[in-house]
Amino acid sequence: xxxxxxxxxxxxxxxxxxxxxxxxxxxxxxxxxxxxxxxxxxxxxxxxxxxxxxxxxxxxxxxxxxxxxxxxxxxxxxxxxxxxxxxxxxxxxxxxxxxxxxxxxxxxxxxxxxxxxxxxxxxxxxxxxxxxxxxxxxxxxxxxxxxxxxxxxxxxxxxxxxxxxxxxxxxxxxxxxxxxxxxxxxxxxxxxxxxxxxxxxxxxxxxxxxxxxxxxxxxxxxxxxxxxxxxxxxxxxxxxxxxxxxxxxxxxxxxxxxxxxxxxxxxx
Amino acid sequence: xxxxxxxxxxxxxxxxxxxxxxxxxxxxxxxxxxxxxxxxxxxxxxxxxxxxxxxxxxxxxxxxxxxxxxxxxxxxxxxxxxxxxxxxxxxxxxxxxxxxxxxxxxxxxxxxxxxxxxxxxxxxxxxxxxxxxxxxxxxxxxxxxxxxxxxxxxxxxxxxxxxxxxxxxxxxxxxxxxxxxxxxxxxxxxxxxxxxxxxxxxxxxxxxxxxxxxxxxxxxxxxxxxxxxxxxxxxxxxxxxxxxxxxxxxxxxxxxxxxxxxxxxxxxxxxxxxxxxxxxxxxxx
Numbered sequence: 151x152x153x154x155x156x157x158x159x160x161x162x163x164x165x166x167x168x169x170x171x172x173x174x175x176x177x178x179x180x181x182x183x184x185x186x187x188x189x190x191x192x193x194x195x196x197x198x199x200x201x202x203x204x205x206x207x208x209x210x211x212x213x214x215x216x217x218x219x220x221x222x223x224x225x226x227x228x229x230x231x232x233x234x235x236x237x238x239x240x241x242x243x244x245x246x247x248x249x250x251x252x253x254x255x256x257x258x259x260x261x262x263x264x265x266x267x268x269x270x271x272x273x274x275x276x277x278x279x280x281x282x283x284x285x286x287x288x289x290x291x292x293x294x295x296x297x298x299x300x301x302x303x304x305x306x307x308x309x310x311x312x313x314x315x316x317x318x319x320x321x322x323x324x325x326x327x328x329x330x331x332x333x334x335x336x337x338x339x340x341x342x343x344x345x346x347x348x349x350x351x352x353x354x355x356x357x358x359x360x361x362x363x364x365x366x367x368x369x370x371x372x373x374x375x376x377x378x379x380x381x382x383x384x385x386x387x388x389x390x391x392x393x394x395x396x397x398x399x400x401x402x403x404x405x406x407x408x409x410x411x412x413x414x415x416x417x418x
Numbered sequence: 419x420x421x422x423x424x425x426x427x428x429x430x431x432x433x434x435x436x437x438x439x440x441x442x443x444x445x446x447x448x449x450x451x452x453x454x455x456x457x458x459x460x461x462x463x464x465x466x467x468x469x470x471x472x473x474x475x476x477x478x479x480x481x482x483x484x485x486x487x488x489x490x491x492x493x494x495x496x497x498x499x500x501x502x503x504x505x506x507x508x509x510x511x512x513x514x515x516x517x518x519x520x521x522x523x524x525x526x527x528x529x530x531x532x533x534x535x536x537x538x539x540x541x542x543x544x545x546x547x548x549x550x551x552x553x554x555x556x557x558x559x560x561x562x563x564x565x566x567x568x569x570x571x572x573x574x575x576x577x578x579x580x581x582x583x584x585x586x587x588x589x590x591x592x593x594x595x596x597x598x599x600x601x602x603x604x605x606x607x608x609x610x611x612x613x614x615x616x617x618x619x620x621x622x623x624x625x626x627x628x629x630x631x632x633x634x635x636x637x638x639x640x641x642x643x644x645x646x647x648x649x650x651x652x653x654x655x656x657x658x659x660x661x662x663x664x665x666x667x668x669x670x671x672x673x674x675x676x677x678x679x680x681x682x683x684x685x686x687x688x689x690x691x692x693x694x695x696x697x698x699x700x701x702x703x
Contacts, residue, residue, distance in 0.1 A: 224607055226603055226606065226607060247606055247611075247612065248611070248612075250606075250609075251609045251611065252609075254606070254607055254608065254609035255609045257607075258607070258608070259607045261600065261603070261604065263600060265600045265601065265603065265604035266604075267601065267604070267605075267619055267623075268623065269622045269623050278608075278618070279608035279609065279610065282610070282614060282618065283608060283609045283610055283614070327608070328608075331608065331609070
């Protein structure tokens with residue numbers, strides 16, 4: 151559907167697209183990212199590389215800039231300095247939301263507070279973006295939306311409004327809504343933080359299934375056991391810096407930095 | 419006898435010092451009061467008819483007969499008021515919607531211009547706006563060889579639509595800004611454009627919040643349509659003026675105007691009632 155892709159018509163897209171091959175692997179490349187809100191510095195030079203198919207968890211104390219970093223990746227929070235490449239998209243060069251549209255078609259995010267559209271049913275929430283943003287046919291999207299609802303085990307809730315669902319159910323609808331865009335990358339921003347232990351489990355189960363299917367995912371989480379179980383790489387951040395990163399075994403069993411040890415002792 | 423130091427409590431408006439709590443009771447009490455106003459109006463009409471009847475020189479035709487005789491003509495005038503109010507509301511709503519969007523535009527000049535427009539039309543007396551439109555607009559347009567007439571009542575409608583537009587723009591702006599920013603974030607992250615977000619995600623959620631104040635403005639506008647008589651539109655007040663002149667009986671003044679008041683009340687009171695009910699229903703959710 152070329153008519154729904156204004157950047158292809160105007161040729162504007164090329165400004166923000168890397169043509170060199172190294173941008174394809176790793177899929178996400180974050181170089182020396184700085185961000186401050188007013189005088190409060192949040193990120194002080196964060197670098198990361200994430201390959202396609204990897205699941206990466208970012209852990210760390212509150213206020214360490216984890217969520218901000220995640221929001222920088224899909225451009226919800228503009229960065230002050232540094233570079234962010236997601237596949238062919240150079241996020242740091244995009245001046246406004248308008249230019250970020252191609253990026254956001256490839257990167258989906260799930261929020262802590264679900265943020266479903268309250269005036270739309272479950273099925274409509276899932277179908278809206280693929281139909282109106284990607285310009286896909288309604289029938290095709292509806293079929294996919296039903297499959298996604300099956301995947302998140304909410305087949306019977308397609309006509310319910312978000313207000314009629316529990317937190318865990320809403321979060322699974324939010325995941326299905328994000329997946330309906332068929333993204334290259336999924337960002338999960340503390341998606342279980344607002345849920346009770348029981349519903350938390352259903353959501354984590356859904357995410358694990360996605361990771362096992364090879365969807366590139368970045369998770370900001372406080373669920374240490376879950377992070378250890380599903381991730382390929384774990385980053386520990388504090389005060390806007392990456393203190394340490396490595397395989398989950400390395401970070402959880404044999405942390406090298408004193409600060410990582412202290413943090414893990416407190417939360418485990 | 420009262421001394422100067424005594425409080426003149428009779429003169430104080432009822433509401434002073436008795437601010438009521440935000441509750442259901444407040445609404446029901448409010449609508450009861452309005453209903454009592456209606457009863458008073460009816461009483462005024464009846465007594466004024468009786469009074470006029472007593473004063474009347476010519477007893478061959480009762481005041482009631484005169485009212486009934488002229489009712490079809492007054493109804494025609496009144497329906498013209500309703501037409502003007504509906505059209506002005508339509509124009510004001512559509513224009514106000516876009517003006518409201520302009521108020522939250524990302525472009526500073528658009529925001530600034532719309533701010534000036536809103537402030538100007540919101541803070542001008544409606545009658546002055548009406549005169550301004552009457553005198554500024556031509557009575558006909560010449561377009562592509564055709565002459566399109568532009569009658570007074572259309573001009574009056576446009577004049578009344580202006581303050582509605584400005585006030586509705588503020589309702590739109592307030593409602594849009596009252597929607598949580600997380601809705602914007604969710605929509606932005608799904609690659610919706612700003613226009614799509616406004617029309618498909620934010621505005622539908624605003625309708626519930628905008629409906630009660632919008633209806634309130636409609637009721638105000640309906641009552642304000644009588645201003646059009648001053649600029650020569652043949653609406654109900656103009657018709658009444660002519661009827662009184664034709665009858666030449668001064669004792670008719672109060673019954674006829676009370677009669678018209680009652681019409682407006684019967685039309686506007688249900689709107690006020692529904693508005694209150696809607697407000698209450700939306701507040702409960």
